[in-house]
Amino acid sequence: MNKSGEHMTELRVLRYDPEVDKKPVYRSYMVPLAGSVLGGLKYVLEHHDSSLSFRYGCWGPGYERCGACAMLINGTPGFSCKVAMQPNGTTVEPHPKFEVIKDLTIDFDREQTGKRKQTKPSSRISIDSEKCVGCRDCVLLCPMNVMQMEKIERKGKAKVADPGSCCGFTCKLCVAYCPPGAIHMEALKVRGQK
Amino acid sequence: MISETLETDVLVIGGGIAGIRAAAEAANSGVTVMLTNKGHVGRDGAAVWMAGMGYQAALYPPDSLEVHVEDTVKGGKYLNNQKLVHDFLKLAPDSVNDLAKWGMRFGRKDGKFVQVQLPGETYPRSMCHTFSSQSLGGEYRKVLPRQVMNKKNIRVMNDLFIIDLLTCDDRVVGALGVDLRNSLFRVVKAKYTILATGGYMALFDFSTANPTLTGDGQGMAFRAGVRMVGMEFIQFFPAAAIWPRIVYRDHFPYTLLWRLRGIFYNSIGERFMERYYPVEKDFATREAMSRAIYREVKEGRGSPHGGAYVSFRHLPRNLINTFLEEMKDNPFMKALQEAGVDIREDAIEIGPAAHYVHGGCWINERCETNLKGLYAIGEVGAGGKDGADRLAGNALPFCMAMGYIAGKEVAREAANDAVPEIDMQQAEELCQEAQKPLNRKNGITAFDMKKKLQRLMSDAMIFDRNKKDLEQALSELTRMRNEEYGNLAVSNKSKTFNLEWMEALEARNMLDAAEMSMRAALMREESRGLHQRSDFPEPKSEWLKHILITKNGDHMDFTTEPVSFPYVKPNQEKGGTTK
Ligand SMILES: Cc1cc2nc3c(=O)[nH]c(=O)nc-3n(C[C@H](O)[C@H](O)[C@H](O)COP(=O)(O)OP(=O)(O)OC[C@H]3O[C@@H](n4cnc5c(N)ncnc54)[C@H](O)[C@@H]3O)c2cc1C
Numbered sequence A: 001m002n003k004s005g006e007h008m009t010e011l012r013v014l015r016y017d018p019e020v021d022k023k024p025v026y027r028s029y030m031v032p033l034a035g036s037v038l039g040g041l042k043y044v045l046e047h048h049d050s051s052l053s054f055r056y057g058c059w060g061p062g063y064e065r066c067g068a069c070a071m072l073i074n075g076t077p078g079f080s081c082k083v084a085m086q087p088n089g090t091t092v093e094p095h096p097k098f099e100v101i102k103d104l105t106i107d108f109d110r111e112q113t114g115k116r117k118q119t120k121p122s123s124r125i126s127i128d129s130e131k132c133v134g135c136r137d138c139v140l141l142c143p144m145n146v147m148q149m150e151k152i153e154r155k156g157k158a159k160v161a162d163p164g165s166c167c168g169f170t171c172k173l174c175v176a177y178c179p180p181g182a183i184h185m186e187a188l189k190v191r192g193q194k
Numbered sequence B: 001m002i003s004e005t006l007e008t009d010v011l012v013i014g015g016g017i018a019g020i021r022a023a024a025e026a027a028n029s030g031v032t033v034m035l036t037n038k039g040h041v042g043r044d045g046a047a048v049w050m051a052g053m054g055y056q057a058a059l060y061p062p063d064s065l066e067v068h069v070e071d072t073v074k075g076g077k078y079l080n081n082q083k084l085v086h087d088f089l090k091l092a093p094d095s096v097n098d099l100a101k102w103g104m105r106f107g108r109k110d111g112k113f114v115q116v117q118l119p120g121e122t123y124p125r126s127m128c129h130t131f132s133s134q135s136l137g138g139e140y141r142k143v144l145p146r147q148v149m150n151k152k153n154i155r156v157m158n159d160l161f162i163i164d165l166l167t168c169d170d171r172v173v174g175a176l177g178v179d180l181r182n183s184l185f186r187v188v189k190a191k192y193t194i195l196a197t198g199g200y201m202a203l204f205d206f207s208t209a210n211p212t213l214t215g216d217g218q219g220m221a222f223r224a225g226v227r228m229v230g231m232e233f234i235q236f237f238p239a240a241a242i243w244p245r246i247v248y249r250d251h252f253p254y255t256l257l258w259r260l261r262g263i264f265y266n267s268i269g270e271r272f273m274e275r276y277y278p279v280e281k282d283f284a285t286r287e288a289m290s291r292a293i294y295r296e297v298k299e300g301r302g303s304p305h306g307g308a309y310v311s312f313r314h315l316p317r318n319l320i321n322t323f324l325e326e327m328k329d330n331p332f333m334k335a336l337q338e339a340g341v342d343i344r345e346d347a348i349e350i351g352p353a354a355h356y357v358h359g360g361c362w363i364n365e366r367c368e369t370n371l372k373g374l375y376a377i378g379e380v381g382a383g384g385k386d387g388a389d390r391l392a393g394n395a396l397p398f399c400m401a402m403g404y405i406a407g408k409e410v411a412r413e414a415a416n417d418a419v420p421e422i423d424m425q426q427a428e429e430l431c432q433e434a435q436k437p438l439n440r441k442n443g444i445t446a447f448d449m450k451k452k453l454q455r456l457m458s459d460a461m462i463f464d465r466n467k468k469d470l471e472q473a474l475s476e477l478t479r480m481r482n483e484e485y486g487n488l489a490v491s492n493k494s495k496t497f498n499l500e501w502m503e504a505l506e507a508r509n510m511l512d513a514a515e516m517s518m519r520a521a522l523m524r525e526e527s528r529g530l531h532q533r534s535d536f537p538e539p540k541s542e543w544l545k546h547i548l549i550t551k552n553g554d555h556m557d558f559t560t561e562p563v564s565f566p567y568v569k570p571n572q573e574k575g576g577t578t579k
């Protein structure tokens, strides 16, 4: 517990500052257990190290998710404003889909090329191509550019092109908005997570 | 210090619904447009990604523009700028068609759009999603960014945080920004500038909106000499979640209270709503509900995290189980479950949260401000259109209409004008001012400053505003401005995505916005709509006027502008002033 009686827990952050660091390093901070991972990062910024960098937008009230705060949380891609701090420690790394600007801040304008870090998605997303009407909505909506269109028998259909980047249950935007309900998401068991 | 000077016909600051609409419209007319945004357009803090409960448009008889205007003005307690209300709402049906054309999936039945009735609407006027249970928010993010991305004559500048407007002989000639990615200063020279930066809900720690909405537009416009209006009116959402922390600021509890009748408790276990509202008890109106919670907190009987408890424990187990089963995919209910909160047993904590502001630039029906070359739209383009209270679902049609009008207007003008000259010395001075916190070794941090401001706003500006509290808060604010602002220090000197510096720049805008809203609240000696003074509990007909604020050296000048009534006359018996 800290001075104001809050339960604290460890947050490990993969830090990388292109101005000084040769390669990324993990640093640990104690942050309140209550609240989201994004809340923990903000706590680090304000109380431990104001050079930490990460993105946020909507900060997740309500249904809508802007996707700004996407990162790897214990290896699983997710929106950090939607994921609770884990009692036995949480590790965060930048989302591997995009180039890193600094620490957890990624450049949504530039996708990573070359070999990427493998992720441990907590869900599997699939499209029923029988049902898909090829409207492209999921492609436009997905903050992580997971979906792509392809031609199947001369008809445009969506396909899950990059399942490893999907933010799963923290997002579910495509599932919620696909007009014919062609997208399904099922939970996967991930080692090291409840 | 300036690393680059860019040139464009039209500069749009802010990539929310209003900014995107304006940029797209201007670009359609062939001029070059630059859209700058704090964050990444489409993945940022624009409020519209979270909106969706309402989009009002009078589409079919017996509904009409006249009735829509009348509803809006009544909701606004007759303080609205009726000319703007009329001219902007006139475009609401066209905007619906444009959105539909862009791919919004509005619900339709028998060849007509489906509309539902929200509070304050004479006829059902709010658009719905094709899936009746789905909000429209996701649809906006699907269709809006597409209007500006990969367009030939629109340059989208993500992460370019605009810090000040540039002026030359009373004309706005562009703006100065910091590229957050490398901390370089950029000057954008523009024939016309459109301000679309949203509100200042972040002046409250507890808000349903994004913490990135820090009143930047209000701050920079005021500093440049724009006349400001409506700063005293701030709308609160009655019931947002405070605890468990993981659902902090979520507005679902309000829906929850609609579906299941909860019971409110204060920290001593009293069902306090009965004391305030013996008839309605725990199911009072939203304003009534939030006011009662606010009083309990102020009098020291709030829940541990500063709200009230809501419990559903009195409900039969099978009833609540059926509800839980139905809601099993709901993100809010899921998060509660994961946090170990079982609403069959445990109460949650809720309270009122800042949701929308009426404060921004005073504009005419072309969205022009008093400074030539500067237009203001959306939430920051206030113009007194919202009056003393806003109807749910009116903000978005206003944003769409204003974006359309301003975009068209500037494109027409820009086609003829030459690119103006920039006063480079002014730009350099503004850079130096912005750099100061970075040059200080130690002092007060932006985080502390923001927290203090939020504390002051919560103490004096939510409900029960009164002279004593407001004066006290203002004197503290003045002290902060005089003694602390000059010591604002950023200890992080990094040149890449320096959040601490960004917050320091935001804090300056928040100081300006807070001072304007407190002073206006102190000046308005009446109670009307969202502005409730415990020392002046009644509305007064002599206060049917807008409070306008302009910068005069280091001071704020206050003037008033009487409201005119070209469309809806106030109800004289009640002094036109139903509370
Ligand atoms: C939770 C919630 C629900 C709502 N629901 C509804 C609803 O159902 N119906 C309705 O009509 N209204 C609703 N509203 C209100 C409505 O969404 C907003 O008023 C509207 O979206 C404002 O749009 P805007 O374009 O003016 O500003 P915003 O959408 O707030 O966009 C402002 C943009 O400017 C950028 N910006 C800010 N400062 C700077 C700077 N210094 N430099 C560069 N860029 C900057 C921001 O990053 C942001 O992208 C809701 C609001 C909230 C918070």
Ligand code: SF4
Binding pocket: A127, A131, A132, A133, A134, A135, A136, A137, A138, A139, A157, A158, A177, A178, A179, A180, A181, A182, A183
């Ligand atoms: S939203 Fe659904 S129907 Fe449309 S392309 Fe994607 S999967 Fe197919």
Ligand code: SF4
Binding pocket: A125, A141, A142, A143, A144, A145, A146, A147, A165, A166, A167, A168, A169, A171, A172, A173, A174, A175
């Ligand atoms: S849930 Fe859908 S929209 Fe969200 S990241 Fe995964 S694929 Fe993209």
Ligand code: FES
Binding pocket: A055, A056, A057, A058, A059, A060, A064, A065, A066, A067, A068, A069, A070, A079, A080, A081, A082
């Ligand atoms: S900040 Fe928008 S999804 Fe997390």
